[in-house]
Amino acid sequence: MLKRRPWKEELEIVDKTMRAISGVTDPEELVRIYWEGIGELIPINDYVSVSRRGVEPPDYFVTRSSRFTEHLNPWTQRDLLPRFSAGILGEIVYANRPMIIDDLPARLASDDPARFYLEGFQSLITFPQYDDGEALNVTGMLLPPGVEIDHAVIPMMHWQSGLFGRGTQNLVLRNQLAGALGALDRELQVVGEIQRSLLPAVLPKIPGFAVATFYLTSARAGGDYYDFFPLAGGAWGVFIADVSGHGTPAAVLMAITHAIAHAQPGTHTPPEMLLGYLNDQLVRSYTRDGTFVTAFYAVLDPRTRRLTYSRAGHNPPRLVRRGCVTALDANGELPLGIVDQQSYGETTVTLESGDLLLLYTDGVTEAAPAHKRDEARDLFGVERLDKALLDCGTCSAEECVCRIRSIIGDFRGNASLTDDQTLIAIRCV
Numbered sequence: 001m002l003k004r005r006p007w008k009e010e011l012e013i014v015d016k017t018m019r020a021i022s023g024v025t026d027p028e029e030l031v032r033i034y035w036e037g038i039g040e041l042i043p044i045n046d047y048v049s050v051s052r053r054g055v056e057p058p059d060y061f062v063t064r065s066s067r068f069t070e071h072l073n074p075w076t077q078r079d080l081l082p083r084f085s086a087g088i089l090g091e092i093v094y095a096n097r098p099m100i101i102d103d104l105p106a107r108l109a110s111d112d113p114a115r116f117y118l119e120g121f122q123s124l125i126t127f128p129q130y131d132d133g134e135a136l137n138v139t140g141m142l143l144p145p146g147v148e149i150d151h152a153v154i155p156m157m158h159w160q161s162g163l164f165g166r167g168t169q170n171l172v173l174r175n176q177l178a179g180a181l182g183a184l185d186r187e188l189q190v191v192g193e194i195q196r197s198l199l200p201a202v203l204p205k206i207p208g209f210a211v212a213t214f215y216l217t218s219a220r221a222g223g224d225y226y227d228f229f230p231l232a233g234g235a236w237g238v239f240i241a242d243v244s245g246h247g248t249p250a251a252v253l254m255a256i257t258h259a260i261a262h263a264q265p266g267t268h269t270p271p272e273m274l275l276g277y278l279n280d281q282l283v284r285s286y287t288r289d290g291t292f293v294t295a296f297y298a299v300l301d302p303r304t305r306r307l308t309y310s311r312a313g314h315n316p317p318r319l320v321r322r323g324c325v326t327a328l329d330a331n332g333e334l335p336l337g338i339v340d341q342q343s344y345g346e347t348t349v350t351l352e353s354g355d356l357l358l359l360y361t362d363g364v365t366e367a368a369p370a371h372k373r374d375e376a377r378d379l380f381g382v383e384r385l386d387k388a389l390l391d392c393g394t395c396s397a398e399e400c401v402c403r404i405r406s407i408i409g410d411f412r413g414n415a416s417l418t419d420d421q422t423l424i425a426i427r428c429v
Contacts, residue, residue, distance in 0.1 A: 004153075005041065013040045027171050028073050031064075034164055042149075042157075046142035048117045048124075050093045053136040058086045060093045063137070065117050075172060087112040089140075092126045096135045098158050099126045100151070120144065127158050129165025137165060188220035188248060195221045195251045198258045204228045206236055206426075207302045212397035214405055214423040216363075222420035223250025224361050225257060231269050234302060239274075240424055241295040241336075242314065242361040249291070250420075256286050257293055257336075271297040271310035272331075275344040279312065279336040287337030294335045296359060300351075305428065307357070308348040312336050315365065318382075318389055319349070320356040325386040328357075355428040356400060358389060363419030367408050370415035380411050397425040 004010070017037030024030045039045075049064035051074065061081040063074040072080050084090065088107060092099050101107060101124040108118055118124065123143040128135030139161060143149065196215070203211045213226060223243030231237055241257055243250040260281045261274070274297050282293065296317060298309035309317075309328060313335035316327040330347035351357070367380040388407045392400040401423050408421070 004150075010041055013037055025171070025175065027075055027168050027175070030168055030171060044141050044143065044149075046121065046144070047140060048089070048142060049137065049139045050089050051137045052093050053131075055083075057094055058090045060084060060090055062089065062114060062117060064139075066142070067117055082114075084113040087114050088118060088124070089114045092124070092140065093135065093138045095126075096128065098128060098154070099124070100154065101125075118142070122147070123149075125149070125154060125157075127161035129162055129169070131169065139165075185220065191248055191251055192217065192219075192221040195254065198255060199226065200228055204230070204236055206300065207234070208305065208429060209300070209302060210397040210427045210429055212401045212423075212425045214401045214421070216417065216421045218363065218417040218419050218421075219247045221248055221251035222246060223254050224363070224420035224422040225254045226359070226422055226424055227258070227261065229261075231299065235269070236300050236302070237269070237271075237274070238298045238300055238359065238424065238426070239295070240314065240359045240361065240422060241293050242363075242420070242422075243293050244291050244335075246419065253286060253291055253293065257282070257295075269299060270346065271299055271308055272344040272346045275310050275312050275336065276342065279338075279342050279344075280340060282337035283340045292335040292337040294362075300426075305351045306348055307351055308346055310344045310346050312342075312344060315360060315362055317357055317359045318386060319351075320358070320389045320392070321352060321354070323390065325389055351428045353428055354394070356389065356392065356397070357426040357428075358385075358400070358404075359422075359424040359426075360385070361420060361422045363417070363421040364404075364408065364423065366419055367412050367421070368415060368418070369411060369413050380408055384411065397427040400425045400427070 005013070014037065017034060020033045021030050024033065046066040047064065048062065048066070050060050051063045052060045055061070061078070061083050063081055074081060087109070088101070102122070104118060104121050104124050108115060112118070121142040122145040124140050125143070126138050126140040129137045129139070199215060203213060215224065215226065217224065223245060225241045225243070227239040229237030229239065239261065241254070243253045243257070257278065260278055275295060278295065294314040295312040296309065296314040298307050300307050311331045312333055316329035316332070319326045319328055328347070328349065331345040333344050334342055365380055365382055365385055368378055384407070385404070388404050389400070392403055395403065404423060
């Protein structure tokens with residue numbers, strides 16, 4: 001009869017083993033450490049493990065054996081594992097229950113396909129590891145003639161083996177999930193790179209005006225979009241939009257909006273016509289799932305300094321003039337992609353030397369610090385934005401963008417970004 005250690009020694013071995021495996025991420029290393037610990041508790045040197053995962057009855061793999069002359073990793077070298085059909089090991093792996101075979105020599109046929117792993121032993125005690133109720137993996141302890149084990153400890157050993165098998169499988173799944181998430185993240189990086197390639201590579205040089213921009217997504221890709229269109233007579237179209245939602249779905253609709261806007265922008269010079277055109281195209285084919293796009297489009301004529309704009313549910317841009325901030329909030333019709341044949345009005349303002357115009361998306365005003373994200377009063381808000389603009393004084397468009405970014409960053413602290421942020425600053429010089 002195998003002799004057990006005093007309970008205090010067993011507790012110390014178990015604690016040491018549990019501590020050792022607590023930081024392990026490799027399933028094979030986990031198995032090694034565990035069985036070394038078990039070997040200290042129960043001095044059994046011979047074992048065999050089989051698996052029917054991924055094969056049809058009556059086939060199975062021998063995944064581990066004390067008679068292996070070469071160590072094989074069942075997770076990474078599955079194609080090298082011995083594969084058999086039927087026999088005693090086939091019986092235990094498809095039995096779906098623990099088994100105790102104390103007359104192994106009498107049961108082992110001369111033509112058993114896995115005889116090599118069983119011959120010379122008197123007893124075989126098996127512990128199945130269940131997955132959705134099916135024993136896809138089974139571990140067996142092999143006892144030579146003259147060695148016995150107290151059958152009273154077998155239920156506890158089965159319990160421990162099952163929990164360990166479940167933990168090992170969870171670690172495998174966690175690693176697989178980490179790999180899948182890594183692959184997904186790499187794909188999202190590509191999506192983000194493609195999305196950023198749709199933004200203007202070079203800012204326009206508009207006589208009498210200086211332009212600066214800032215673009216930051218809350219995820220790898222996002223739904224904010226800005227653009228500039230060269231128009232007839234030296235005019236420029238200035239466009240900013242924000243797709244509802246976040247991440248890849250928003251990025252896809254952003255790319256669609258970009259493609260539609262670039263189809264024939266020159267023929268839609270009046271802002272109300274471009275927004276109407278975008279709206280109809282989105283409603284008919286792309287926003288049937290409830291998504292929408294807020295947008296602001298303006299035509300800036302540098303010769304007259306006239307800014308003619310139309311707005312589709314987008315945040316009103318801020319116009320700073322002689323120490324005062326005014327919202328360009330006229331024509332606040334529905335966002336794009338909600339109602340077919342929606343009309344959009346136009347409004348014109350004349351810019352003056354020293355004026356500062358800021359276009360932005362709601363990720364700017366809805367930025368929040370980490371400690372009180374759910375309280376509306378702690379959003380960055382329009383008032384803080386206006387104060388930041390007034391503090392810009394006579395600084396350049398680029399300096400203004402940098403200052404606003406810094407102020408928002410100080411306000412957010414270490415809070416994660418929950419929405420995309422876009423800024424377009426235009427200084428009339």
